[in-house]
Amino acid sequence: MREVAIIGVGLTRFGERWEHGLRDLMAEAGLNALNDANISSDDIEMLYGGVMASGRFVGQEHIAALLADQLGFKNIPAVRVENACASGGTALRQGYITVASGIHDIVAVGGVEKMTDVTTSEATTALGGAGDQEWELAQGITFPGLYALMAKRHMHDYGTTEEQMAAVAVKNHKNAVKNKYAQFHKEITMEEVLRSKMVADPLKVFDCSPISDGAAAIILAPLEMAKKFNDTPIKILASTQATDSLSLAERESITGLRATQIAAEKAFSQAKLKPKDINLVEVHDCFTIAEILAIEDLGFYRKGKAAKATADGETALNSKLSVNTSGGLKGCGHPVGATGVKQAVEIAMQLRGEAGERQVSGAEIGMTHNVGGSGATAVVHIMKRIN
């Protein structure tokens, strides 16, 4: 097995991109990544595209071949992967496996979602496909409802408060203001979060990530070739994934995601590192409670301790552990198939020292954490600057 490095990254601005379709967004992110890696489309040997529900959002399946054609990667193998909101992280891990295997050298990984061509109600229904359609969604629950159940139980067991959850949203909006790719460039106050409209008790609108359009792309290469293309390659130290039941009812506990815990344990083992070695992490804050669960499940805080730590500012930019410097799903936006790739782009930019106003000082090792649905899939990556 070969070691694998990121040699190029590209993003589109996330947001309500009314003027651009799915293929425009993919092309924009992809071309940015090719330029960043100083390579041409002829150099790409295989493509993975993460997209969750393009069939329902824009009527288009078969996205990988479309993406390859649109970017001029003529006739290469191309594969769409889908693991709900973890489609992007899954695509990155597939690219990692393929480069590690020796079957292909230069592999492009993209993530995209075009969500604003349908109504909010249609989008909610499409996103429901990430949960157990027969056993959960058909009974009337939605995704905010599933995460509200987790939040209520976390509050019950550990005394977590609505203010502490709101602190996640306040922090992530603050970070997003410093990110030109982010959907929201407006700080919000604790009071605004608490006063915002109730979605599913205790989660209010400002506890929820938005519906977004956007794309992200990464170019991977074997580590030994990486320096040919890029002065600052980022080495992937670990790439792991785990699953759990789709439906919450089948789980032993809903105050943590078992898939995250397993993927994290495996990642730290593969990288031969501990949580204290990580300088910054992009976690899957689809709802504010999800960020609290994540930093507990990943091992940064003991169960029940992350909410207070967040409210105390320990996860703010350049504090004890910088969490979601991009603004996270809450502030940067959440085009579902793109998110997992965007998280890795953010970590790569930080490790290269190119994150501008939101730069984490001395960032050497970063982590990403991408979740599908209510935790049936979790994908974790650990990365390191090697130059």
Next chain:
Amino acid sequence: MREVAIIGVGLTRFGERWEHGLRDLMAEAGLNALNDANISSDDIEMLYGGVMASGRFVGQEHIAALLADQLGFKNIPAVRVENACASGGTALRQGYITVASGIHDIVAVGGVEKMTDVTTSEATTALGGAGDQEWELAQGITFPGLYALMAKRHMHDYGTTEEQMAAVAVKNHKNAVKNKYAQFHKEITMEEVLRSKMVADPLKVFDCSPISDGAAAIILAPLEMAKKFNDTPIKILASTQATDSLSLAERESITGLRATQIAAEKAFSQAKLKPKDINLVEVHDCFTIAEILAIEDLGFYRKGKAAKATADGETALNSKLSVNTSGGLKGCGHPVGATGVKQAVEIAMQLRGEAGERQVSGAEIGMTHNVGGSGATAVVHIMKRIN
């Protein structure tokens, strides 16, 4: 890179499976494959699931985690792949890459589609997602229409006749009668095909594969471990894939699929074999013309020669080249995500000498050919009995 073998296979009966849902079908095929490989669910280290449009057919995305949970593969990494009707073949190639890489040893590959829960009109719309939604389908064409264009041009350039195309359907139904997993157990005559209702000139109902429910599963292992599980492992000699533009309008020729030609060239090169070395092949006959294009594009016949050869009986069971012994998509059925995996199951059964009445005598080397949409993806595998 390690060599890879098939150590277990499983199928459901294909057809209108009103009494079974998506998860039932997946579980049935998966358990059959586990039993066939003499392993338990605890032995599986990773899962790939090929499914095309479950979001639109049954409202369910996130199929891989669902499948893993349903089969008791607790917490393993699981990935859904989608490349339209080539989703199954793509899943098999991803499994092959992963085992070859050394990252995981025992990998399950499944393919499934549950298509009969929606109306035929809804199914046609969902399948349209395999073509270029903006540039083709939104203009009013359907998949039979796209293949009708290819058929018309092939007739114009090479004198191919409607009778010669009908011969594909007659042969494949004849094979399907001998396959207990097939959707159709009824022979049809040339006259019945020619007299059947027109769908898109020159393609009539009996030139088209049906809408089907079904699932197929395969267990992969490193070749050096394969004998531990199974007395008759099947070695994968080649696993290749290529893409082309989604829309026909962008292609230089529509009398052949460039993606198939490229994937086939690479497969013969990887396996160090020539077309004459292949004893039997399962090709993607979504329409009768598609089988004719396929056996030309794969290199078994020169362009323009396959239609007459088929009508002359050269591709019948135990003739010059046994094509679609399972009954193909036309006779066995076409649950789109399952088809590519089912093709490999058929070849494995034939190479193990377990195909009963439809056994190809002396079958040693077989090939599969799985197409996405109107040819934007093609996946080719070559396999050999090693015992």
